[in-house]
Amino acid sequence: MRGNRTAASRPSRVRVRGAAIAAFVVLAAMVPAAASAAGPQKVEAELPYVCALPSGERASTVRISAEFPDRAERGEAISPAGVTTTVELPAEAVADLTALEAATVRAATRLTVGVAQGEAAAEAIWHGTAQPAALPASGPLTLTATGDVPTVTGQGHGELRFSAGNLTVDLTPGAADGTAVGPRSLTVSCSPAGRTPEGGLLATVPVGADAAEPSGSPSPPDASPGTPEPSSGTPRDRQGDRAPEVAENPAGSAAGRDAPPCAYTEENPFGPLSMNAYITGYSNVKKQKGASLLPVSCVLLETKEMLAEPDENGNFVVTIKAEGELHHEGRKQSPPFRSTFLSFGFVPTTATMVLEQTGPMTIEFASTYVGLDIVAETFVRVPLRLRVTDLEVNGVPLDVGSGCRTEKPLRSTDPDPANHPGDHLVMYGKGEQKYAEDATGYMLLTGGPLTGEATIPAFTGCGGGREDLDRLLTASVSGPGNHIKQIQGQTCTPSAPVFETPESRGQCTEDLQPYQIPVAER
Structure with a gap:
């Protein structure tokens, strides 16, 4: 069934400090991951990081693998496929988790990836989840997380450059059978250490018909006078380059996708301020x-x-x-x-x-x-x-x-x-x-x-x-x-069109349904 998806303005990325919603998940059919473009670049990068553990800052290793398309057209949305983030934490991390009476650990990762084209830049967040892993008796703890990532759209000609940045790892301790030993997770913040000359570069994707072949170093954007002006609100650098556009989730947020109706009606027990x-x-x-x-x-x-x-x-x-x-x-x-x-x-x-x-x-x-x-x-x-x-x-x-x-x-x-x-x-x-x-x-x-x-x-x-x-x-x-x-997804407050604030603007369609339809992540 498809709800009435008459959309208001596209939602801003809301910064908020209150109110509430959530829910659940259980069985259904498997769906394949998004297919990558033909002729992908296969990337295998091993990078040094420093991670802040309860016992102190420790040297760690992060390995990132993904497939990028070999090139793209200007305005074409591209998405790295087969993304995995493997974090190797030192033995001190195992001791920190053992102190919480853990025998296993489950990890979720958030890798900040810089995306640049010419001198214009944006950031994408690559989310990943890992299967439960038993804590080793000795040596490092290795966790491999996978997940879909946002699409990126080049707004001009020239190479799109993807670079690894800060990494956050949420560790949930568990008992030997995998059940949680407590409600709280341990959040570990990691930063790149000893930057390479390429600055953590993962891949480059040429954009435009005249773009050069992929390379390990940046190239300047095409300064063609025919490049259109960016739309209002699009970030620009001092030379007028348009920043790459990063989707809010792997499939973006767009009205018109299949979704059941989800709006306040008179027969619902909750009022219009819900x-x-x-x-x-x-x-x-x-x-x-x-x-x-x-x-x-x-x-x-x-x-x-x-x-x-x-x-x-x-x-x-x-x-x-x-x-x-x-x-x-x-x-x-x-x-x-x-x-x-x-x-x-x-x-x-x-x-x-x-x-x-x-x-x-x-x-x-x-x-x-x-x-x-x-x-x-x-x-x-x-x-x-x-x-x-x-x-x-x-x-x-x-x-x-x-x-x-x-x-x-x-x-x-x-x-x-x-x-x-x-x-x-x-x-x-x-x-x-x-x-x-x-x-x-x-x-x-x-x-x-x-x-x-x-x-x-x-x-x-x-x-x-x-x-x-x-x-x-x-x-x-x-x-x-x-x-x-x-x-x-982002919540819709039906009262927002009446009492609109910067935080609530764009949450709802005109018929008071949630604007954002989320995409499942593994």
Whole structure:
């Protein structure tokens, strides 16, 4: 289904300090990574870095591999493919994690990549996630993260130059079975060390019909008098070069893409001062040894409580508590989605499913103000039951009946079980915002990644009264250790067109739906 996507102005990159939204992810079909252009350049770079660990600054190694197109036309969006960021942290990092009683660690990376054309420049953020890794008994810790990256568009003639910059690594400690040992992650900031003469250059991509072949050194832009003037608001250097355009996410933010309706209506329980947002993401299905995609879904949310108080270090902490719900055709559920796996390694099984919300979704967002900077942590808790509506095994339709579902909601290990009892999914996000800079990681209004891990319960009621399919589905899907990564888009506040501020401008389409439709990241 496609919502009415009449767009307002393109959203600005919002800098915000409050309000709330989030959600979830579980099963669906795999999708391939974006294909690279013909004749790609294969890049394998090994760079020296210095990483700030709790035990001090330590020399580390970062290896970056990717494929870039061999050339591009002016105005053509290009995207590096097959991007991996491998971080080799010294033995001191292992000791720091062991001190947190960790046996495993999961990593998420954010690599700042400088993009320049002539003297004009911009920055892109390459996000990556790594599978859980066991801490070595001795020696360095090596983590390899993968993920899709934003597109870059050259605005003039001449080479686009991609250079590696600062790197942030979020480390989530875990027990031997991969479950989290605590709610907090360890953030490690890394900077390039001992710059090479090329300045961390990864690749160059010639832009324009007369561009030179790719090389390891920059070349000046084409100063053709026929180059058009940039549109209003486009950064320019002192010679008039237009900065390369970097998309906000791998597929950009554009109205008109397929998405279910997601707007306030009279039958919704939340008022016109509530917010809405789109979410999507991936989940590992451990038994199937694969990743699954949840289609773009709508979440509505309303703030219930706001607290402000100092912490033990004298920093100001603002905590926002909110409640939310999934919204699809007036029901608290996701849109239907299909997933195909090779059950037991050889039997193709395709199911059509929905995720049903069976209780309150709660969001707790705590932002700590350290001087003029902000560090934020978010917990989302929601009980979700997985319902199967159709099933095919090896191409043969099987009648699952109308009551085929997990016998209980999906279950995570909650870091605060005394105050949050019962079976529910827990998602966690962390974000930072430096003064006068864009936020990184997860912030409630701008969105971003949330992660979690869930146990999928056994199935019940499957078979339509003719045959018992409970054990087939349970054996194929149910079990612990299913890692989840959700991406939330920027929120829409329906009141923004009335009470518009620089922070809210461009969040919504004219019919009060979220402007930004996120793209799932592995």
